[in-house]
Amino acid sequence: MAQTDVLLLNSNYEPLHVCSLVRAVGLMLKGKVEVLHQNGHVITTSMSEFRAPSVIRLRYHIKRPMPELRLSRHAILARDNYVCQYCGSGKDLTIDHVIPRWRGGRHTWDNVVACCRKCNLKKGEKTPAQARMVLARQPKRPSYVPFISLPHYVKAKEKHEWLQYLPNFEGVSSRA
DSSP states (O other), X not given: OOXXXXXXXXXXXXXXXXXXXXXXXXXXXXXXXXXXXXXEEEEEOSSOEEEEEEXXXXXXXXXXXXXXXXXXXXXXXXXXXXXXXXXXXXXXXXEEESSOGGGTOOSSTTTEEEEEHHHHHHHTTSOTTTTTOOOSSOOOOOSOOOSSOHHHHHHHTTOGGGGGGSOOOTTOOOOO
16 A cells, blocks of 8 residues: 555644544544545555545544644754755755854754755854855744644645645745
């Protein structure tokens, strides 16, 4: 069975989670979800054949508290569209503290950016001005909190049939 992601929506069409195809098929067989979109693959069981889901919706409502957007390496890379904020490269990415920690820079949304290893080595323990490097844009805490994780949200924006179910947040696009 091909491994692919499936967008899981709450009963009110709010994105809840990106789950595996295996999990989605399990929910389908238990009658807990309805299929809104299919991905074109055919799943064959011993008793039947059916098309694999791409978007599913729960038949009942799950009440969730508003999630907190956690600062993580993956969230920083997603916020910065998987592009180095100094040179624009999308390869060999890590994170960089704009103001180095030893100089009092904190590990916060406003001080951490996506950075390729080459630029990270070049900048070292200096500020961008000292290293004669310019940021593509100033880092800031995202002003939105998607119910699905930020990295999953960015990947989800690449799937055409998912777009109508995802809220549109300014400053977040699919990967370059």
